[in-house]
Amino acid sequence: MLHSRFLRFCIGECFSNQRHVFHSAAFWLGLLYVTFPLGLIIYGWNDIADADIDSFNPRKGTFLFGARGSHEQLRRLPMQIALVQAVFASIFVYLDGARILLWLLGLVLFTAIYNLPRYGLKSHPPFDILNQAGYLLVFVLSSWLNHTPQLRWPAMLFGALFAMHSHVFGEIMDIDPDRASGRCTTATVIGVISSKMLVCALLLLEAGLVWKFFGDFWISGALLFGVLWFLFDALVLWRDRPYRLIQMRVFMLGWNAIALASIPWVWRTATLAR
Template sequence: MSSGPDSGLQERGPAVVRRPVPAISLRQLLTVSRPALWINTVGVLVTGLWLTGQLYTAAPAFWLLLLYLTLPYNLLIYGLNDLSDRAEDALSPRKGGWQGARLRTAEATPLLTWILALNLPFLLLLAWLLTPASLALLLLSAALFAGYSLPPLRFKARPLLDGLSNVAYALPLALPALLLGRPVSVWALLALCAYSVGKHAFDAAQDSGSDRAAGLNTTAVWLGVRGVALYSLCWFVLAGALLWPLSRLSSGVLLMVCGGMALRLWRKPDVDTAARLYPLSIVTPWIVGGVSGVQLVYLLVRGLY
C-alpha cells in the first residue's frame, strides 16, 4: 500500500529520548554525610548542653537543633565538599567508601537538591525558635563550612585559612548556652577551636599527594607532611593548655592521644603513615569527648557542677 500524502500516514522523525535525572539513594546520602563523623556535631552540641549545668532540657529548639545536626547539617558540610573536590577525590584512593563519596558528574545536581531540601526547612524553623545570638552562631558555622568548599572563598585551597575555618566545628558548643541564656564556657570553646584547627591539618596530610597532583594548595601541601605534624602538634598542645583549667584529666588524655599521633607522624613523615593514623584521628573525639562527658555527667548527677 502506498504511503503518499493522501494515505493518511505521516513519517515521524527520530524519537527524542529523555534521560531521567539520576536519583541518589538514602544509602548514598548517608555515605556523603559520613555518619562516623556526626560525633563532631551532635557530640559537641550535647557536651555544650552539659557545660550549661543541665543533663537535658525541655526546650523544643534544642531537640530540633540536635536533629538538624545529624544528616542535614553533615550533608551540608561534606556534600558541598564532595561537590567541589571531585577532581581531587578522583585521585584519592580512600574515597568511594566510609571516608567519603566519589561523585559522578550526573550526581551533582541531585545531591545539591537534597542538600537544599534537607537544610532550608530546618533553618527556617530554627530561625523562628532560636534566640538571635544562637541563630547567628549557627549561621556563622554553616557559612564557614560553605566557604571552606565553595568558590570564590574556598578556604580549602588557601593555606592556613583551610584549618582556621574549621573552628566551625567548635562553634555549636556554645549554642546551648546562648539558647538557654547561660554563660558560655570560654575555655572549653577555645580548646575545641584549637583542637579543630590541629585535627584538620593532621587529617589533610594523608591527602597531600592527591591534592598536590590536582593542583590544590592546602596547609598540608604547603608545609609538607613533617611540617604539618609539627603544626598540628602545636595546636594540640594549645588545646590541652586551654583545657587544663577545666579538667586536667581531659587535658592529659588529649595531649597523650593527639600529641602522640602527631609525634608519630613527625618521626615517620609520609602519606602512608598519615593514612594509617587516620582511624585513630577519627576516634579522638570519642576518646577525649567520652572522658570529658563522663566527668561532666558525674559532677551533674552529684550536684557538684
Template sequence: MSRLQPRPRPLTLSALPLRQVLLVSRPALWINTLGVAVTGLWLSGQLWNMSAAWLTLLLYLTLPFNLLIYGLNDCADLDEDARSARKGGWQGARLAAGEAAPLLWLILGLNLPFLLVLGWWLPPAASGVLLLSAGLFAGYSLRPLRFKARPFLDGLSNVAYALPLLIPALMVGAAVPWLAFAALCAYAVGKHAFDAVQDIPADVGAGTRTVATRLGASGTALYALGWFALAGALVWALSPLSSAAVCLVCGGMALALRRRPTPRQAARFYPLSIVSPWIVGAVSGVQLVYLLAK
C-alpha cells in the same frame, strides 16, 4: 514460561540512593557536630533540656548539617576525590559527575527548612552562631571563598566545628563557655591539619593548595602538634583528665607522624583521628557521671 522479576530499586532520597546520601554525610563524623552541641548543653547546666527547639537543633545537626558540610565538599572536590584511594567507602563518598546536581538540591532541601525554623525559634545570637557555622562550612568548599584551597585559612575556618558549643548557652542566657570554646577551636585547627596530610598526593595532583601541601608532611605534623598542645593547655583548667586525653591521643598521633612524616602514615592514623573525639568525650563523660553521682 515465567517472567523475569525486576530487580528491586535501591531506597532513594531525592535522585540519590540512600546509601550514597549516608556515605556523603559520613555518619562516623556526626559526633563532631552533635557531640559538640551536647557538650555545650552540659556546660550551660541544661543537660536534661528536652525543649522542642533543642531537639530540633539536635536533629538538624545529624544528617542535614553534615550533608551540608561534606556534600558541598564532595561536589567541589570531584577531581581530588577521583584521585583519592580512601573515598568511596566509610571515609566518604566518591561522586559520579551526574550526582552533584541532585545532591546540591538535596542539601538545599534539607537545610533551608531547618535553618528557617531554627532562625525563627532560637534567640538571635544563637541562630546567628548557627548561620555563621553553616556559612564557614559552605565557604570552606565553595568559590569564591573556597578556604580549602587557601593554606592556613583552610584549618582556621574549621573553628566552625566549635561554634555549636556556644548555642545552648545563648539559648538559655547562661554564661558562655569561652575557655572550652577556645580549646575546641585549637583542637579543630590541629585535627584538620593532621587529616590533610593523607590527602597531599591527591591535592597536589588536582592543583589544590592546602596547609599540608604548603608545609609538607613533617611541617604539618609539627603544626598540628602545636594546636593540640594549645587545646590541652586550655582545657586543663576545666579538666586535667580531659587535657591528658587530648595530649596523649592527639599529641601522640602528631608525634608519631612527625617521626615518620608520610601521607601513608597519616592515613594509617586516620581511624584513630576519627575516634579521637569519642575517646576524649568518653573521658569527659566518665567525669560527668561521677559528678552527677556524688
C-alpha cells in the same frame, strides 16, 4: 570525616551544663540537626566543590571517610541541601526566634568562603585551617536552643583549636591526592612531618588552656598523650610516609569510639562549662 568527630565532641559539650534537657524537643531536634542535616550542608557542599579532586582520593567513596558522588547525584545535591536546611530553619525559628536566621547566614558564609572556586579558603593556607573556627557555631546553636549561657572564651578557643588540629590531620591523610590534583593546603606547603609537628603544637596549646582555665587533669593528660603520639609518629613510626587505608580506618574508628564514649563523662564533669 574528621570534623564529624568534632561535631560529636560538640554534642557532648551540649550536655556539659548538666541541665535536664532530655525532655526538651528543642534539644533532640538540635541533636538531630548536628548529626545529619548540618553535615549535609558542610560536607555536601565540599563534595560538590571537590568532585574532581576526590577522584584521586582512595579514602573517598566510603561511609567512614565521605562520599564520592556521581555526576547526577552531585547535580541534585544543592536542592536537597536547601530543602533540608529550610525545614530545620523553619522549626528553629519557631522555637527560638529570628536570630536563628543569623546563625544560618553565618553557617552559609563560613561554608561558602571555604568552598569558593579558585578563591576558596580551602586552597589558601593558612586560612584553610583558620576557617575551621566556624565549627564554633555548633556551640552557639546549642546554647540558643537549650537557653543556656554561651561558653566562656577559653572553652571557645579550645573548641576552635580542636577543630583546627583535626583538620590538619585530615590534610596529612589527604596529602598525596591533594598534591596529585594540584591543590594547595597547609600540609602540601609545609610537608608531612612539619604538619604533624603543627598538630603537636595545637594539642599542646589545648592542653595548656584546659589545665590553666579548667584544671582538668584527664582532658589535659589525654591531649598531652596525643602530643607524644604525634611526635613518635613524626620522628619514628611513619615519619613522612603515607598512612595505608587500613591504618586510616583504624584511626577513625578509634577516634569515633573515644568521642562517643566520652560524651557521658563530659556531661557529668561539666569541665568546659565552668
